[in-house]
Amino acid sequence: MSAVPISAPAGAGGRFITFEGGEGVGKSTQLRRLAERLQAAGVAVTVTREPGGSPRAEQLRAFLLSGKAKRYGTSAETALIAAGRADHVDRLIRPALKRGDWVLCDRFIDSTRCYQGVLGQAPERLIAGLERLAARDVMPDLTLILDAPASVGLGRARRRAGLDAAADRFESEDESFHQRLREAFIEIARHEPERCLLIDALGDADAVAARIWDGVVRRWPELATQTKEAAR
Numbered sequence: 001m002s003a004v005p006i007s008a009p010a011g012a013g014g015r016f017i018t019f020e021g022g023e024g025v026g027k028s029t030q031l032r033r034l035a036e037r038l039q040a041a042g043v044a045v046t047v048t049r050e051p052g053g054s055p056r057a058e059q060l061r062a063f064l065l066s067g068k069a070k071r072y073g074t075s076a077e078t079a080l081i082a083a084g085r086a087d088h089v090d091r092l093i094r095p096a097l098k099r100g101d102w103v104l105c106d107r108f109i110d111s112t113r114c115y116q117g118v119l120g121q122a123p124e125r126l127i128a129g130l131e132r133l134a135a136r137d138v139m140p141d142l143t144l145i146l147d148a149p150a151s152v153g154l155g156r157a158r159r160r161a162g163l164d165a166a167a168d169r170f171e172s173e174d175e176s177f178h179q180r181l182r183e184a185f186i187e188i189a190r191h192e193p194e195r196c197l198l199i200d201a202l203g204d205a206d207a208v209a210a211r212i213w214d215g216v217v218r219r220w221p222e223l224a225t226q227t228k229e230a231a232r
């Protein structure tokens, strides 16, 4: 399969698409599906994730996901996420976009806005300032916000982890946290309709992938022709 970047305005490089939403809603699954579909259309794709994505940022990921970063307070945790993001953007995302790749990233700035900002109550100025510092000119062209009731994402995440319904990481008293998280993501989609697309994440993975592909092709109609040409 050839990996020729599809037409983009001269000098514009690739496209940057981020996947956002609550835990277990299907982001990683859908990111893989979209990557396959874009590759079938002859697009060069780089897939990545946050926290992490570059070797240095992956080291910070382990610390962040262990929960140890939280002990330093939400502001410090946010600063650490931003440090990882700056490295990820400089070493992986921006160079890939410059090559003309389409970069698909599992979580990015909106996760920080929701988890550390809305839920962690880190000051808005801190969130916004660190976002500009870390991402700079690299803002998503499109953000797919996968949306489903908290119980659905938690159920999927539990099954993925092989845990039963009473297992601890996703215990039921956390459900209000996940509900507020869902609302925070919906709010971002409402405020930034040019960048964000709210995707109904209910139904099987094929149905969700079809909704995402519809949205992506609406944004970049040339992909439809490109797919047909690549299949010939």
Ligand SMILES: Nc1ncnc2c1ncn2[C@@H]1O[C@H](COP(=O)(O)OP(=O)(O)O)[C@@H](O)[C@H]1O
Binding pocket: 022, 023, 024, 025, 026, 027, 028, 029, 030, 156, 157, 159, 160, 201, 202, 203, 204, 205, 206, 208
């Ligand atoms: N549409 C879907 N319906 C049912 N299960 C799904 C669906 N999409 C993903 N899954 C499963 O749910 C679990 C969580 O999906 P994943 O893509 O890892 O979510 P996330 O990246 O949002 O945490 C995985 O076991 C995955 O196979």
Ligand SMILES: Cc1cn([C@H]2C[C@H](O)[C@@H](COP(=O)(O)OP(=O)(O)O)O2)c(=O)[nH]c1=O
Binding pocket: 022, 023, 024, 025, 027, 028, 050, 051, 065, 081, 107, 108, 109, 111, 112, 113, 115, 116
């Ligand atoms: C990118 C990012 C992630 N996170 C959190 C969200 C998730 O709980 C965790 C990433 O874990 P991960 O396992 O990648 O996510 P998921 O459960 O959706 O598959 O990090 C933040 O708190 N802030 C951020 O800026």
